[in-house]
Amino acid sequence: MRERLELETHIHALRRYAIALTHNVADADDLVQETLRRALDYVAPDAHVKDWRAYLFKILHNVRNDQVSRIARGIEPEPLAMADERACVLPPSQELHHECMRLAEAVDALSADHREVLLLIGLEGCSYREVAEILDVPLGTVMSRLSRARSMLRDAMARDIGDDLTDAVS
């Protein structure tokens, strides 16, 4: 029973991550469903999965990579780069609303490699080691990508504030 509840929690987290990654609820749901289909194919009834969260995130990462690779080879049409408003809930306060919008856009502007690391650690609370395992990269790469992603995010947010100030003055 506990294992099933944990699995359900992981699937909700997986969906949240997929939405943050794609910034589109429909794409995210497709991604999660394909991930679960693959998990059903891979996991035999008598198989032992030590860490379901890491396992599901790893499959999702592979599914996403396959999609990107198919798009790059022209097998699959590129999805419309349209952010889904349902993807994030913005606070009612005007100031916070604006800040969250900027953050969402800044995250979206990151490269996929940097966005994945930032979201897995910042949003999903994965350890560096877990992220290294999920993305199949060395630990140093995780730390380096995280540092870079945070810097880029900070710079993007600072730039937006600067633009806002310039707009206000002019």
Next chain:
Amino acid sequence: MTEKVLLRMSDWLLQAYADDELPSEQSSSVERELNRRPELAASTRAWRDQAAALHRLYDHHLDTPLPAATRQLAEKLSSRLKCRKEVRARRWKVSAIAAMVAFLTFGLGLAGYQLGSRMQTLDGPAATFGPGLAGLHLAANSATATVIGPDLSAFGYELVSAAGPSEGTLGAVANYRSRDGAYLTLFAIDPQVAASGRLAFTEKRPSSVLIWHDGDELYGLVGDASSEMLDRLSRALNAAAPTLTAAPDARGEADPIVVVDKET
């Protein structure tokens, strides 16, 4: 260059601190450094604020129900977990039964072994079996055995004990020992009688074995001797066989069936 590397290292260290990746000792030392350098403390706060903002943006998806298709797949995967648990439970049961069977087998085997050992210490003909025999069970009527056996003293072996043949026994067994402590056991079995009974012999020490048949009889020699010596003995024993068994009419050369030497 070195300064840049150090700067990067310190950046990574601060990040690891902000993400609770450092062991407590190292974390304490970073905290002390942050108290001295407020600009670094501001960086770590900014990273934590970024994470908090991400949660504000996306956490509401944790509370929204899963789409129907996702839920169906999730339930299938959950039932797979259930299956896995059942398989695990079944495996446990099988393991438990196997362990119990192994335990009982071992226990009964041990009891049988002890029983066998006790049988060898009982008073009577069986007790006279020499130390060369780890276990010998004549299936029928061994208590009526009488000491008989061919004379092998010419080969340095003295008769120590013997059993059979008599009515109801499967054959005869005679035990010999040499002056230097080597042992030798001779079996003479009537296959017609033995077919309806069971004669078992177990031996702990490495031994040479020679089995041969002659006419209707089957003979075996087991002992601390080379295969050449067993062969010589078997040929000599053929002449003595009438004293061991109900003498067959036709007697010829020994015809070895199996020779297993202890060196091989």
